[in-house]
Amino acid sequence: MAGELIRELGVLPSYYLHYYYEHDAAVRQMKQETPRAQVVADTEKELLEIYADERVDEKPPQLDRRGGAWYSEAATALLASLVAGTGDNHVVNVRNAGTIAGLADDDVIETLCRIDGDGATPLPQAPVAPELLGLIQHVSAYERLAVEAAVTGDRVALRKALLAHPLVGQWSLVTRLEQLLLETGAEHLPRFAVQKVAE
Template sequence: MKVAVIGGGSSYTPELVNGFLERVDSFPLKELWLMDILPERLEIVGKFAQRMVKAMGAPFEVHLTTDQREAVRNANYVTTQLRVGWMQARREDEYLGRRHGLIGQETTGIGGMAKALRTIPVILKIAYDMQELAAPGALLVNFTNPAGLVTEALSRYATNVQAVGVCNAPITTKMNILQRLEEVGLKVEPEQAELDTLGLNHLTWHRGFRIDGEDVWPQVMGSYIKSLRNGEMDDWDVRTIETLQMIPNGYLQYFYYTDKKIATQEKWPPSRAERVMEIEKGLFAQYAEPDRTVPPEGLMQRGGAYYSTVATQLLNAHYNDLGETHIVNTAHRGAVEGWPTDWVLEIPCKVNRSGITPLPAKPLPMACFGLLAQIKAYEILTVEAAVHGDRKAAYEALLTHPLGPAADQVQAVLDDLLTTHRAYLPQFN
């Protein structure tokens, strides 16, 4: 079996390699191909990955390449974890938002739109190379942000390639709930628990939790609201959570508490991108240590907790036809009654060799659906803008987004975006 990792020079790669090493008994990987367009990063990360694998008895080979087509040729699985423009572009996205009085964030608002416009054409090219060169039935697993928006593009413009978008947020929520239950005396293994969540990537509402099929959501919510009341955490205001009786994805804070988030930006530097740049300097120095064979503890500071768990569990379920439930991004195809069937949602799905099948899900209440529908309209317009270099669609997308600028400022913000990232937006030139 061959797995290709596009963006193999990422600081996340050692965690992914570790995940494959932990699953060699059930997931018979033979060739892991790490592809990156930056040879110097690929050399550091790739050599470290090779040492990691060798230290575990070399159960599979690790190949390094800067040739995307070579990487995907005959691949059974292709994962994407790339960043067009690298971390410097993320920093530009953050400060693009700030200088216009908007949210400046990697996946949300103007920053997320800028990243999507840069990223979608690159991911589609990977899908088209897979269609030509990959093994029959190959699966594309996209981790690249904004994951839902990228998957929306794949669903609409790479229909001959099986693709799914993945995020670590659902499993992180699940593990946090399990930790909370353990603190009150109920220890549960992750495989016993099932999270019910629905929405878009980074725009989901968690609304149910089962242990061995038994609903324990009332206990979860009771404990959560108690912690909010006691001041143990300040993620949300109590009234909102009591009203919704759901736990929103953390990124919904940008929508629910926009003024607070914008005020926080005024304290930059450092922005998140600037902090990550410093973290990665340390990580790459450690990766380059010639005797290192295990990932450094500092990798957890990078973010992306449970990334390798999500990735390898999904691939393992698909390869071994397990029929497990995983929360992923895919077109729901009627699983949510009354919603357009072609919408890509973050939704529980059954995963086996025949594919990714969304499970029937109850629609969200109107208080959540209104925001979701508005963001989905923005996403569809952004896909059209990214694929066709359509400035009108880009204008409409920014006009539609609830975190966008005032109508009479849309053109100025859009012009700034297109100028700032001109080098990575050839479709608009």
């Protein structure tokens, strides 16, 4: 991500934000590569086959392709804080519960929390700048609508979810993505299949 952008935002953005802040370049690159979901699925299959052998006692090289370096260390440290009740600080996903103004209390946020035997307590933070909050609100709206669509099979909620997503937001893309999603993912979306029969 451009150093100038980081300086102007005044924050250190997550790597994933390049999908939003450098959208066109990210899409061009993804079109030239095997989709990340396919890479991960293939790698997971290989890893499960390797781990089926109980004699394996070294890290398989495929694990480096999976991504998430240091997740195991972070998870172990988090569990140690929970069990020991030490009150250490960790970045974890929790209910917003008023931590970030402008989001619903039950929106999930990733934030710095105090971890003890009772769980995770978000630490207070300064208000989020509008240029950052707007993106967070868009993504939260998408997540909420996507869950509603998945649970109910409501095609309107599905289209609203896609429309709310900052990387979609165009009606022609929404209708095309809806069609592709329901064609290619039908076996994983039974509620939509039931609704389609009912129509």
